[in-house]
Amino acid sequence: MKKIRVLVAKIGLDGHDRGAKVVARFLRDAGFEVIYTGLHRTPQEVAMAAIEEDVDVVGISLHSGAHMTLVPKVIKYIKEYGGNPDEMVIVVGGIIPEDDFEELMKMGVDGIFIPGTPIEEIIDFIKKKVAEKKKKTVA
């Protein structure tokens, strides 16, 4: 009954929204409720939207190379606004060098998807992770 709710967010100044939009469509077709933020959002806005929309998943797309600055800010503001980022599945997509993977994961990112990732894989990942987190927060 409960639909998985996903916030698809574009932060920073880059305007490459092809990936975000295609993923948003495919997630909808997979039965998710997808909230798309549009372009050029600040980390604060994304964090507030994640809380108000009570999403299970925050998907951040960026191609600008600013991920190491902006992604931790999103997580920080979710906490600051009274949310719990550990309850949410946080995924990042876009041009992300592998060298940054580990640090992003340490910051609280659950999954990183680079160009060419089949969307099926993203969908499966989200389903699995959302179920895992639910178990954890119930226990």
Add this chain to the structure above:
Amino acid sequence: MDVDEIVRGLLNGNRRALARAITLVENDYPEGKDIMKRIFKKTGKAHVIGITGFPGVGKSTIVSKLTQEFRMRGKTVGIIAVDPGSPFSGGALLGDRLRMDGIDVNKRLWLDSGVFFRSMSSRGKAGGLSAKTGDVVRLMDAFGFNLVIVETVGAGQSEVDIIEVADTSIVVLMPETGDDIQINKAGILEIGDIYVVNKADLGGAEKTVKWLKSMLLLDDEAVRILEKMDHGSHNESVNDEILTDKLEKKAKDAIDRWIPPVIMTIADIGEGIKELADTIEKHREFMEKSGMLKKRRTVRVSRELLDLIMEDVKSRIINDTSLKFEEFVNRVVENEIDPHTAAEKIIEKLIFSKNSDTTL
């Protein structure tokens, strides 16, 4: 967060509690019902505004601008944007939030603590509203928002049930969509308390306004005048005067009645928004003074109660095996019994069944 925490949080201005409460209610969790029961006493204060119209007329921009205007007037605003769900997957793509700062990027409503925005999917319910919209409105009401704006998909003819939740229903149109056939078909002439012709800078706005006004009055003579009006006819100015006179006279005759005003806006640049906000406030005043508000809410609650009862009855009939619903279905299929008799028998069984005795 458990129910206690959520209820306490919601009544104390905790946004996350409100957000979570909406989720529980929207998804029909048992906790949701519990929450609704416990917050009900705190509801009834907010002015609920419904905004509907065809796709692309600029509803989201109007909501954004209107919110800014009401914020400047010191009001807090809760917004519920309902979008259609995909009938195939049950999923939905909810994109109204991204319009929530209009052109003026400096007034970022996303971070305004006096504004709460929630996207909802209609989840396939015909009528444009999600089945749970009414309850979500109440949650925002209980949270303490002065205004709750409900924006619905205006997909085709489904705008009608906006009146099931709103005290003030606003129908948004744009120039040239306003030919008589379209408006009548959609049945929206009956539902609006206020009509907005947005994108008034496009050609044909004046004409759309005139059409609307005459159709709203349903005045035979006015309609006749308009029908005579050719596109781009030179006699238009003469007809204009006649129409204006008639409208003014009509308005004078009907002081005790609310005649839906028609307002022109260019929401992109904020034009007409102040007037719209004023009119909304005026309508609320009228509704209260005339007793219409109570009347409308009475109608609404009786419908809601009936709906709730019907829902309950349905689920009992389907879930209670002693009622033998499926058996009756089969017998009707086999022509052994007619559906009317079958229904009567099931209801009889339901009323006298032990099960319902104990729970009712």
Add this chain to the structure above:
Amino acid sequence: MFMQEDIEKIKRRRREWEKRCEINTTGEVKTPSDIKVEIIYDPSDIAHLDYLKDIGYPGEFPFTRGIYPTMYRGRLWTMRQFSGFGTAEDTNARWKMLLKEGQTGLSTAFDFPTLMGLDSDDPLADGEVGKVGVAVDTLKDFEILFDGIPLDKVSTSFTINPPAAIILAMYTAIGDMQGVPRDQLRGTIQNDMLKEFHAQNTLVLPPEPSVKITVDIFEWGIENVPKFNLISISGYHIREAGSTAVQELAFTIADGMAYVEAAIERGIDVDKLAPQLSFFFNSHNNFFEEIAKFRAARRMWAKIMRDEFGAKNPRSWWLKFHTQTAGCTLTAQQPLNNIVRTTIQALAAVLGGTQSLHTNSFDEAWALPSEEAVRVALRTQQIIAYESGIPDTIDPLAGSYYVEWLTDKIEKLAWRYIDEIKKMGEGSMLRGVLKGIETGFFVREISNAAAKYQREVEEGKRIIVGVNKFTIEEKLKIPILKVDPEVQKRQIERLKRVKAERDDLAVKDALDWLRNSAENDENVMPAILECVKCYATIGEMMGVLKEVYGTYKKPAII
């Protein structure tokens, strides 16, 4: 193109052949533009074409075979690698290396704050300074960027749009400082705002004032920098956003027509403007479709300029274009495969008669390219140019039944779009394009194509080697260029220093002049040049324009 009786014979033989070999039993094949491809083409497929009228000779109308009479026999295409990162010093060093390696033109990548007209100390710029290109705040950065690079010896391309006027003014100012006459300055400024609304989303001002400033640049540029391409009408980004080849072609041509119309409305002589127009296309995976697209583009533009806009000078009928291989086709998986992809795409561009070419580096799905990857990309072009023999003869694929048929087919499909857009504008391409932006027509068309493409990939109908077929487990270790995180700090410090040292009064006067020009609907270029020379910042200048014209918010179309 052939004798009627021969065609009849050929058709008969074709039918016999199909029957004998049971040809009909093979499945349906389509190009990414949804064009059905037959198993074979023969003269009967192009019998309706007239060689002299539809194909002709290079340098002659309708330029299907190339705009120059001698094409690559006269001069090879310009190998122009887009580059820039970090501070002006970093980029200056990379450029000097590329020039030493044999690159013949410079091409500037700016960082996002610069592209959006924001200063490096703007809160929105945090984390983005110097990341995907060079950061430019004031003329000071340009002085460092072009240190030791004589502007009369190189041609420089600037990929920038909302602040295009500012960047062109900066380049002119550097030329003035180096003592290079303005009429000797060569290069290209992208200056194509319309495609930003369709695809690339570097959006600042609303569409109308954006076009107004574009035409300001035309008007000023024709008089002041006559060897400079004042616009690069770009399909590249439309394609990257997911369009088909046909959409890329049609929307780019439509934008081009809109600009020319706007210029004519301003009173600019079309024959004066035309030589300073240039185009920019994408070269994607489907080899023949891309070649056909380039050839069709030239033919269409020639007809449009001559017949629609009445340009008299044959030089005005040229569609000269830059090509970049398709960034969106690069895969993060098995990155070396990208070298092969890029090679095929580069071949298509060369066989399509491009005037300049950027080849992508194999590691760009991961990050900004490393030095080694950039070198391989440049070598790819050099191998095509010097080893393959491909440039030896002009348009060697002309006369190929398939290529000629496909060129014709793509042109027809593109005209269909153009007619539709023109109808939206009630006969005016400019209004049609603006209308299409307002209603979301372009965005919707492109989004739908992108989703369709992705669906085909997901379903395995479209194979991406190493991604949905022939995959391996791999541990990726490619050296990746990372931008020094100190760049932002250093750039902000420099900006502070410049602001402290400049004459604030002069800046204020210049900015006031700019405001007045904008408010009074005058050409903004002279005022911008003055602002630049006083070391006003990009943010200050764009700020004034935003105050006058307002900012644009994109409608929501997913």
